[in-house]
Amino acid sequence: MIKSFVVGTFEDEKVLFPAVKQVRKAGYKLHDVYTPYPVHGLDKAMGLRETSLHTAGFIYGLMGTMIAIGGMGWIFAVDWPLNFGGKPHFPLPAYIPITFELTVLLSGVGMVLTYCYLNQLMPGVKKHHFSPRATDDAFIMVLEMTAGSNEEEMKKFLADNGAIDINTQVAEEGWWFGRYDRDQKLYREKEVVA
């Protein structure tokens, strides 16, 4: 889906934080903030909801556990029972290492794929860069323009809050599995930080 964005560049964390809070207060739609390094507490200031990635990871892990135990159990105890060194046909302790490996494998690979899906990433996909400085020395705040938003007002708002470089960009968001026109629920509405 093609959308328009107002992009502001900040050079200092200290300026960025109050600006982020102001955006939420003013009610503009915050698309994202791009930073060269993980900034502590920014997620809270933006009011980002907690990711569900780890819940997904737990479910994938549980799947791995069940596939390993069920698979080995069926093969060695039901379908073709063999005697290994006089051990029982369902030797649980011997299954634990493989079960552990499969749990880790499934939850690891599953979480990577889920992460890519949530962030609309994939090898070979070209994502729109709002500013190359986001990977170097600047903090890029991106506001999304919705039906009722006033571009000039938003630009003035960013300038008032300390953005040094402001421009408007048009970019395509999302490409995978029908996520073109669905809005992600990124932010929890409650608890607006004053």
Next chain:
Amino acid sequence: MDNRYVTPAAYKKSYMAFIGIGILTLILGFVFLNPFAGAHGDNVNSTRFWAVLVQNSTYWMLLVNVALFFIVISTLAQGGWNAAFRRVNEAITSVIPVMAIITFIILLCVVVGGRYDIYHWLDGEAVAHDELLNHKKGFLNAGVFLGFTFVVLFLWSYLGRKINKLSRESDEMGAMDFETSKKFNAQNLKFSAYYIVIYLLSVASILPWLWLMSIDPHWYSTMYSWYTFASTFVAGIAMLTLFVIYFKNQGQLEYVNKEHLQDLGKFMFAFSIFWTYLWFDQFMLIWYGNIPEETVYFKSRLQGPYKGLFYLNLIVNFILPFLLFMKAASKRNYALVTFVSIVIIFGHWIDFYQMVMPGTVYNNPHLSWFEFGIALGFVGVIMWGVNRFAVKTPMTALNDPFLKESIIHHV
């Protein structure tokens, strides 16, 4: 600033009660359990008396020692997040000398009293006719046992006092400038480095062999020391967390918040898994190898009266913390963290119980008034020692160079 810690009456009452219960249990034990009936092992109660004392003294001793170990590893790693509650570690550390004296007296009585029903290698006659034990005689004898125990306990107490004193001195120094804090840190690093070497030679290797593994002197496992270490470390962190929560509730530790609590919870979560990993390593290799001289250890635990405890051990120490502490939100919940901490301390007490008992009282385990009474007595001593430190010392080390790092700590 008037936030001196004052002992609440309820706290005082409870530790007095616990110590009272402990002493009463000990006296009743002397009266009813015949501790001096001889080491021949015919009198189960006599063996039980000493076995319970060995189990509890080693367990609580190692638990208290973890508080010092925790200071040391964070100092050596230049970690600062724990500076806000470092004084709680120091409070528990101040109990080490008391615990060391109690432990040493108990072990001295056992060894000098020739209790070969606890430590089979004390029986000179049996050792002379036993090729394996004869072979180990150079290491497994009363001299090495007592000498090593004494040296290690002394060094723990000494270095604990030294590190505590350094931190106490910082209170009078005022806000440190860069050079002073560098010097202060260098002093801390020096004593921490001494301690970690001693720790490696004691808890991480020789001490569990002497104190616990030599109860089954024919059997050995190279995992044993790490297994003991993991067991005490996770329980020690649980005890530390309980005291952090307690002092937080008393209005002390103003800089400690849920971020610190979550990291303590992470420690418990991670080391519960680490403990399980070592437990399973030890079990699976022996189970798979199926060599009689090795499986004898697990035969007495997996079959017979210890079967229930064997599985309870796994459920309480692995499955429970694993499932309850998986979510970040649960590690930030004071009530839940308190609950899991208590469960972990109890669980690893059970773990030590099943390390000691099958080799001493064999098929006649008791888990009743004497066991729990003695355990409560030790808890009372720890609570008393921590309180004694806390009434004298401000519970936040305001001049610690790492304090700021701890205040802005963010998970």
